[in-house]
Amino acid sequence: MDGARVHWFSIINSVMVISFLAGIVFVIFLRTVRRDLTRYEELDKEAQAQMTEELSGWKLIVGDVFRVPPHPKLLCILVGDGVRLTGMAVVTIFFSALGFMSPASRGMLLTGMVLLYLFLGIAAGYVSCRAWKTLNGGNGEDWRSMSWRSASYFPGITFLILTLLNFLLWGSKSTGAIPFSLYLIILALWFCISVPLTLLGGYLGSKPEHISFPVRTNQILREIPRQKYPSWLLIVGAGTLPFGTIFIELFFIMSSIWLGRVYYVFGFLFIVLILLVVVCAEVSVILTYMHLCVEDWCWWWKAFFSSGSVALYVFLYAVNYLVFDLHKLSGSVSTILYIGYSLLMALALMIASGTIGLLVSFYFVHYLFSSVKLD
Numbered sequence: 001m002d003g004a005r006v007h008w009f010s011i012i013n014s015v016m017v018i019s020f021l022a023g024i025v026f027v028i029f030l031r032t033v034r035r036d037l038t039r040y041e042e043l044d045k046e047a048q049a050q051m052t053e054e055l056s057g058w059k060l061i062v063g064d065v066f067r068v069p070p071h072p073k074l075l076c077i078l079v080g081d082g083v084r085l086t087g088m089a090v091v092t093i094f095f096s097a098l099g100f101m102s103p104a105s106r107g108m109l110l111t112g113m114v115l116l117y118l119f120l121g122i123a124a125g126y127v128s129c130r131a132w133k134t135l136n137g138g139n140g141e142d143w144r145s146m147s148w149r150s151a152s153y154f155p156g157i158t159f160l161i162l163t164l165l166n167f168l169l170w171g172s173k174s175t176g177a178i179p180f181s182l183y184l185i186i187l188a189l190w191f192c193i194s195v196p197l198t199l200l201g202g203y204l205g206s207k208p209e210h211i212s213f214p215v216r217t218n219q220i221l222r223e224i225p226r227q228k229y230p231s232w233l234l235i236v237g238a239g240t241l242p243f244g245t246i247f248i249e250l251f252f253i254m255s256s257i258w259l260g261r262v263y264y265v266f267g268f269l270f271i272v273l274i275l276l277v278v279v280c281a282e283v284s285v286i287l288t289y290m291h292l293c294v295e296d297w298c299w300w301w302k303a304f305f306s307s308g309s310v311a312l313y314v315f316l317y318a319v320n321y322l323v324f325d326l327h328k329l330s331g332s333v334s335t336i337l338y339i340g341y342s343l344l345m346a347l348a349l350m351i352a353s354g355t356i357g358l359l360v361s362f363y364f365v366h367y368l369f370s371s372v373k374l375d
Contacts, residue, residue: 011271017241018275021282058292058368063218065292065369069300072135075358076146078304080128081154082355084120085348086277091116093273096266114189121194124150125201134210147202151195154351158344159186165340172333214370224296231291231302238287239309242279242353246272246310247317254321258338277356280307284357285364292365303361308354311346318342 058065069075092113095101101109128150129143162178169177249272256263263269287306291299322338 011268011275015275017244018278018282021241021279021286024282024286058289058295061222061292061295061297062215062369064222064297065299065365066213066215067217067221067297068135069298073132073146073149075300075304076128076131076135077150077153078351079131079355079358080124080126080150082351082353082358083127084117084124085154085352086355087120087123088113088116089273089352093266093270097270118189118193119197121151121197122201122204125198125203126205127201129202129205130208130210133206136210138210141206143202143206144199147199148195150202151198154348155190155194157347159190161340161344165337168333168336174333211366214366222295222297224298225294227294227296231296234287234290235302235306236309236312238283238306239311239313241283242276242307242310243313243317245276245279246314250314250317251321254318254325258321258326276353280310280353280356281360283307284361288361288364292368299361299365300358304354304358307357308350310353311350314349315342315346318346 092101092109095112096109101112125147129146132146133139133143166178249269252261252263252265253269255261284303284307288299288303291302296302318338319342322335322342326338
């Protein structure tokens with residue numbers, strides 16, 4: 001009963017945060033954006049030209065807001081991987097909450113996650129190539145290159161980290177080291193299932209029409225005014241809100257992984273996951289709008305990291321958990337293993353939450369500037 005109260009307290013706390021952020025989003029849409037658009041549409045063309053400079057700052061960057069961001073291919077790859085990781089998490093936790101995956105049988109849970117990750121390569125390839133085709137002005141001819149990168153980026157980082165950690169286990173002659181035969185199985189699953197499915201998804205993603213931008217991009221860059229506060233400070237601070245949604249549930253997950261306790265409240269976890277998605281979307285939209293209002297048109301990566309910065313706090317929490325809760329953990333090898341796995345978990349969370357924030361912010365910006373009729 002005490003454990004149930006803790007979980008309900010976490011959910012109620014998250015609902016309060018979501019309600020607060022939803023109120024801010026409501027004010028932005030109905031009171032600020034709608035008011036500006038209504039005032040603008042009531043004027044004739046001559047008055048519109050005189051009125052442009054008096055309106056909010058986001059109206060002034062209409063010719064730069066959809067300019068291609070730095071490192072666009074990397075951004076598209078991360079978005080594809082984020083869709084794959086988010087889909088894997090949602091489906092796994094949903095079926096676990098329904099009782100199809102026994103929490104006492106960790107092998108069943110991990111096997112389901114791996115299979116879902118492999119088959120969701122279709123979604124990763126599709127989203128990566130569709131996003132690249134949109135940023136590339138409708139040219140999707142290099143979908144093979146994008147699909148290969150999407151199939152290799154996060155799995156490659158994961159494989160590299162696991163290999164380095166496994167060398168430590170081999171060097172210390174630990175029985176927990178991954179056998180060489182399992183390495184061959186992992187490589188076979190990667191290149192025989194994940195890569196072909198990702199290529200198939202990339203091919204499918206290159207066929208539909210790209211998402212057209214509602215406004216034209218100017219050839220000359222508009223200078224971004226000097227900001228009162230650095231952008232990274234807002235981005236790092238934004239991660240506290242999604243972290244506040246999950247930090248109580250995170251304690252039970254960490255205890256299940258490292259202290260051998262059985263985690264069985266997947267229904268609560270599924271609710272928390274949905275709340276996390278909503279908070280990431282709201283936080284990213286609010287910060288994107290704030291950047292647009294100060295005439296900062298470089299919003300793509302900032303939208304990604306504003307919700308993805310929750311991973312920083314998760315990693316710091318993992319370090320705190322190591323220092324104050326894992327008293328039985330001893331030795332440098334065990335500590336390095338813990339840090340390595342925690343870093344991998346934080347990276348996956350950053351990609352998934354950043355993707356949610358970026359996609360919602362993109363549709364918000366697209367809708368916002370679609371409402372403005374400018375030549």
